[in-house]
Amino acid sequence: MEAIIGKVKYHHQIINGEGNSHNNNNHGGSEVNDYLQAVSExxxxxxxxxxxxxxxxDPAVREMLLHMEQIGCDTTFDRFDQQKPQCSFGLAGSCCRICYMGPCKITPKSPKGICGADADLIVARNILRGMAGGVAGHGIHAREVLLALKNAAEGKLNLPILGEDKVKKTAVQFGLETEGKTVNELASQIADILLEDLSRTVPGTFRAIEANAPEERKKVWKEMDIIPIGAYHEAFEALHRTGAATDGDWENVMKQFLRCGLAFVWSGVVGSAIGTDSLFGIGNRSTSKVNVGALKKGYVNIAVHGHLPVLVSEIVKQGRSEEFxxxxxxxxxxxxxxYGVCCSGLSAMYRYNDVIPLSNAIGAELVLGTGALDLWVADVQDVYPSIMDVARCYKTTVVTTSDSARLPGAEHYGYDHQHSNIGETEALAKKIITRAIESFADRRDVPVFIPSYEVDAEIGFSLEYIQNRFGGVKPVLDAMKSGKILGIVNLVGCNNPRVVYEKTVVDIADILIKNNVLVLTNGCASFPLLKLGFCNTSALAKTGEGLRSFLESDLPPVWHMGECIDNARASGLFTTLAKEAGELIKDMPFALSSPEWSNEKGIGAALGFRLLGINSYHCVHAPVHGSEKVMNFLYTGTKDTLGSTMNVEVDHIKLAEMILQDLREKRVALGWDKE
Known part of the structure; x- marks a missing residue:
């Protein structure tokens, strides 16, 4: 028979092997050997x-890697090689460290852990805990933004509410009384609603879902009993349920996995996006320089890195003042x-002119290795501890700004744990800019190495921009029906050294646009597309004739939508197009691909689109090989309930072809194309 990973679906195969069939729940020796062999391959x-x-x-990446090697500085890629071979049990998800009787691993000799947990339960518990981590990651992001929105609305934070239209539109969606209310009053109410969704413990209506989710999806989720109580509660419940000697039913554990997925989307993504767009505005389409060649010698160079936009916005404002x-x-x-690294950079890029995006999180060390940065502002998430080693080499001052994320050796200017000093945002920003100028003066003897690669990129493709540009979404839908646009793919996610850095994203985008697929992007995966010209109209030369005729001469084939929480923009476009077509989202030629996903938030991002009924496509496997049942549940088990599957193929060229085939099949089913 096929090895366990091959049982899921023919196009998920990594290997074909021999083994014996086992139908019991104890994962006998042959089956354990099967999945360990699959993981090994x-x-x-x-x-x-x-x-x-x-x-x-990206030739700049190659030059910087060689440069770092010459100066004797390790990077993510060196450390990844040093970790080989990675633990088979960890990759399979069949190692349990939850209690302290173990740790336990499932082997032919020991098919159950000390407590009696089998591989199905262990794998399910591990993946749920990862999902809960993702809920916490985006949830903390949402809390920061929503607290800032509330404090700004109530005059406790000296920030203007720039997204007035977003506030008014959201107030209507939430059914608020708007007559005679100021924008600040409405913004405060919206913040309270979304904070309640985030922190609710007493069961009640999840307002963001009730106000914004498609009716047919709400019906599906209610029938599955996966509507969350609140994001905090579901993460809390996930940790409780997976604790030692609590929930022993792997299916019940995976049901909580789906609840966490909805909490991730509707608080961490949608809640964050509403708060950010309300406070800072949606941003407009504009043009930005991209890549390390845009680094400027002779300037006080400041990089913003992480995910939280509140203090960053004030830092940029103060840095542009005449005083500084x-x-x-x-x-x-x-x-x-x-300059921008990771999502803080992307958020600032399309809201404030001339914040130059340089790299995603994995490339941060390479950017520091240019020696051109005087100050590095690190807030939360996707900030690797290793940046401190490189910063010390080049005397770059690193400043942390969140109590959640400290770095040994960094200076700290940020909000306290209680956020009691949020009213001091302006003073904190001024300290940070002053420190950057001091660092510039202290670093005049530091050698600088800047590879000469830069490009212009078109950015700021919000749903609002698209609707204004086309007078609604009907022209986009008409282009889809006519075949000018084969389908739309949201190409996103983190980066992962398991695959060649950024190559999967670039090659998949190249294949998709060549076949008339319109590509949306945001977050870390968007950086190679920005750097290599896919967000420039020059990339029209790479597209199929149909897509090129729709885009004409002033729109690129890849639409950059922003930071990772701006997956809300992509899902908003998908939802709006499906409604315009009078079709279910799951039946439309849409897809989500995060080829290189690498962390807990990546689990939630992919699941979020599958909960809408949109298939996801990846080159990196989830750690579920150790349980055929959990793997089947995660990859194909929600086909009948949610209408979507998770598809994994380590060969990214085959993955791209798989996406194209599935889009074509959906078009035939809709009657838009003949077989």
């Missing part, structure tokens, strides 16, 4: 640093320049 597909040097699509530009020049600089 999967492990052989992992990229090496040399693979990255040979195949990375004058101070910078008095210290020998030509001015102050801001």
């Amino acid at each position: 999967y492990r052989k597909t992992f990229a090496s640093k040399q693979d990255v040097l040979d195949n990375t699509p 530009i004058k101070l910078a020049k008095e210290n020998g600089a030509e001015g102050i320049q801001f």
